[in-house]
Amino acid sequence: MTRMASDPNLPPTAANDGETIGAPMSAEDRYFNRELSWLAFNDRVLEEANNEAYPLLERLRFLSISGSNLDEFMMIRVAGLIGQVRSGVSETSIDGRTPRQQLSAINSRVDELEQAQQQALATLRPLLEEEGIHITGEDRIDDEAESWLRAYFLDHIMPVITPQALDPAHPFPFVANGGIGALFNLKRQGTGSKLIEMVLIPSALPRFIRIPGDEAIYVAIERLVCRYADLLFPGFEVLGDGVFRVLRDSDIEIEEDAEDLVRLFRSAIQRRRRGQVIMLEIDESFDPEAEELLREKLGLSQAAIATTEGMLGISGLSEVVEEERPDLKFPSYSPRYPERVLQHDGDLFAAIGAKDIIIHHPYESFEVVVDFLRQAAADPKVVSIKQTLYRAGNQPTLINALIEAAEAGKSVTAVVELKARFDEEQNLKWAGELERAGVQVIYGFIDMKTHAKVSMVVRKEDEGVRTYCHFGTGNYHPVTARIYTDLSYFTADPALSRDAAKLFNFVTGYVEPQRMERLAISPLTLDDTIMANIDNEIALAREGRPATIWMKMNSLTEQAMIDKLYEASQAGVDVVLIVRGICCLRPGVPGLSENISVKSIIGRFLEHSRIYAFGNGEPMPGDKAKVFISSADLMERNLHRRVEALVPIINPTVHDQVLDQVLLANLLDTQQSWLLDGETGDYERVEHDTEGFNCHEYFMTNPSLSGRGEALKQGGVPKLTLRKETQ
Incomplete structure (x- = not known):
């Protein structure tokens, strides 16, 4: 069932008798851009790499995650926008931007994010070195390590890699999505003739090679290939080299009239591997002649080209995180069995x-x-x-x-x-x-x-x-x-x-249910159920009764749902949103959303559960509150283009656990929380004292209510309240 979103050019508020109040708002003033909001989320992930309260290898893990997040964003979201530009699509985003305008804004933010990633790595390297972990630590290679590396290259790498000449007699080799390679500008020692060679790094090889020893010295495999170019190209002088990395369009388009879905997906997966190049990353020391040839052969008319001063493929640092140093990681945690x-x-x-x-x-x-x-x-x-x-x-x-x-x-x-x-x-x-x-x-x-x-x-x-x-x-x-x-x-x-x-x-x-007793499903009834509960809170607020909405989700982008939450705010409903990732709603804007706040939690665990709670005429948290858990975020795709489930929680003990324990602890968290500024779109860390409240630590140390059974009678779970921020 499709619901039309309200016109973003309408005034932000309306009196009960239909008389409009306030000046019309533009789409840009009313909503945040989806893609820029996602980049702001990845900024928050990256900031955890700079969080001095975390162990060093956990900080490195967050840096790696920010890299893999950005790769997927480029391969899917940016690739989609490039495709729209190429096809002449002029449809605007929720905030009124064309695909071309979005790409322009995204490119500048991606540049900033990549620079911040390299800066984070530059900060972490000396700290890790103090702990005996060296990343691309070529400066730590003594004669013994040199001998080991050379033998490792000859025995494990050289038999696997394949140098390929780039000239008219050889077709340009295919570079896989996410593939890393090196180009070499060579001169034959006897004749002085010049040649450009490419070496692609097979994905089966490790990204980092660890030199045996007490100190953990990791050398990136692409640096190792450049280091031993003399073994690859005997009889040649290396005039210059350079390392590069390619990202390709990785989305899969589905034909709705496909006769064999399995066969379709098998061929689509093959096509994805050869998708259009979306981004080319090259290191700052790339040989100019080799770079010119690479740009020409890859056909980069629509692709972004990034010159990196540090390390390509930040996501590969996940291999270093696996170093056996429990003292540099979060204390181990074993999940409880109920x-x-x-x-x-x-x-x-x-x-x-x-x-x-x-x-x-x-x-x-x-x-x-x-x-x-x-x-x-x-x-x-x-x-x-x-x-x-x-x-x-x-x-x-x-x-x-x-x-x-x-x-x-x-x-x-x-x-x-x-x-x-x-x-x-x-x-x-x-x-x-x-x-x-x-x-x-x-x-x-x-x-x-x-x-x-x-x-x-x-x-x-x-x-x-x-x-x-x-x-x-x-x-x-x-x-x-x-x-x-x-x-x-x-x-x-x-x-x-x-x-x-x-x-x-x-x-x-494909038997569409005519009547559901409790469950709501999309694309049929899920959004109507949430809308109806918001409308109920609006009616309660207008009667002067307590009206509250608490929601926890990963993303909030659906325009009609955002407009309904704006309407709730204008009616006096207190709306508190916990949105980990993308949020197109602008909170705290006078006349539009002054009763809405948005927070994001980024910490040891990835917040993924979706919970929707409505006060139902009593202060929150309350026994009469309507509480739902769901597989769905409040996004257009979840509400209208997916099969999702929204489950009401009626059992009193489970109701208390979800509302008074899980959701409330997320609201009270101060140590891992960020607040969204509705004017700028920036997120600011929640200020807290040294004690603070960390919802992840609370859940790690306190068993859940419904899983305790008879044990609850022997010792309860610490009660959380809105009036204090510690258990």
Whole structure:
């Protein structure tokens, strides 16, 4: 269902009788640009590399993450804008900018961000050196290390790399997306003839080579190739060299009338590897003649070209982060297994059947989710399992559970989403393995992603057939579940079970549900449900009753939803938004959004859960508040072009955990929080004293409410309140 966003040229406020108040606002004054807001988010990620409160290798990790984030932004968002410019698209963004205007603004911000990344690396290098870790530490190479490196190059690198002459007799070699290479300007010693050679670094080789020894000396592989050019090109003099890196358009376009979706994606993945060059990075010492040839052969009419004074491919630093130095990393943390499940001797169906339970990842183990499927596979009473798979990662634990269930004779259906960006190839692999085991694999809609995270287990019990459900805010991914904060909700509620069955029928058979009892799904009813709850708070505010909205999400970009929140602010509703990433809403603007505040939390874990809470006529947090968890952010794609789930939380204990514990702790956080300035779009760190409140530390040290079971009677969880910022 599509809702038209309100006209951004309308006045920001309107009186109840329709008389307008205030001057019209431009789109630029009313909204932030989506792409620039994302770059501001990556700025915050990068700032954690400069956070002196963090251990050094964790700071390096944040620097690496900011690099991989920026790579993906260039390959997807910038590539899309370049494509729009090339096609003559003039449609404007939410803030009124054309694709060309957005690219101009993005380019200057990307330049600033890349310079800040190099500065962060320059700051970290001497600090790491004091701890015995040297990055591209060629100055630390003594005779013994030189001998080892030379032998390593001859034995492990030289047999793998392939020098390629660049002349009319040889076709220009293909440079893969993210590929790093070196160009050499050579002169033959006998004849004086000149030649330019290219050496591409295979992705199978490590980015950094660690020299054996107590001190950790890492040499970038591209520097090693340049260092031993004499071994590669005997009989030549090296006149100059240079290292480069290429990023390509990595988006996949889907034909809506495709007859074979699997074949389409296999060919699309191949095309993506050869996408148009979006960005060329070269080091500052690049040989001029080699650079001119490289620019010509790559065809860079639309690409950005960046000359880097430091290191290319900042994301590669993730290899150095793996150095075995626990003293330079966050203290290790082992997720808890819920006590209430253990009180039922590990029987998840008994625990869920007795009472709803919510698992807070990564503080509570993702093994609970895997065990849910493992137990279903082994349980003779289970007759059917249905499962959505958006991102399952490359670890087969969950896939194996589904395969075991199918091999045990159970009816197993897996909705595998092929359009999960950068996971398409892995998902195709899992789909093949599942089908071979007898799982019924469904690929869902061609024109919509199935992003909802839902499992259904149907079980024959003495009292009759009973359905157990899992609803998640994050992916069924065992690796990211150790890093992302997400919620896993287990319930045997009959109404939610019936709704989950309808959701699966919608995806597998395109049977649009006529009536849902509790669940709301996009693109059908999810946005209407959230809008209706905002409207209820608006009505309460106009009656003079308490009216509050708390929302936590990753991104807020949908224009109609932003306009509705503006309307709520103007009616006097207190709106508090926790938006980790992109936010196109301008908070705190007089006459528009003075009752809205926006904060972003960036810390040890990646905030990923989506929670929507409405006061419902009482001060927040309150027992009567309406609370929902969801797989959906408030973005146009989530609300209108994806299958998503919005789950109401009714069970009192789970309600308290989500509202009074998870959401409230995020609101109270001071140590990891940033506040958005509605005028400038800048984010400022929340000021706090040395004590402060860190929501990640709170969750690491305090078990969740619904997972404690009988243990709650022996010792409660520290109560959080809005009137103080420490537990």
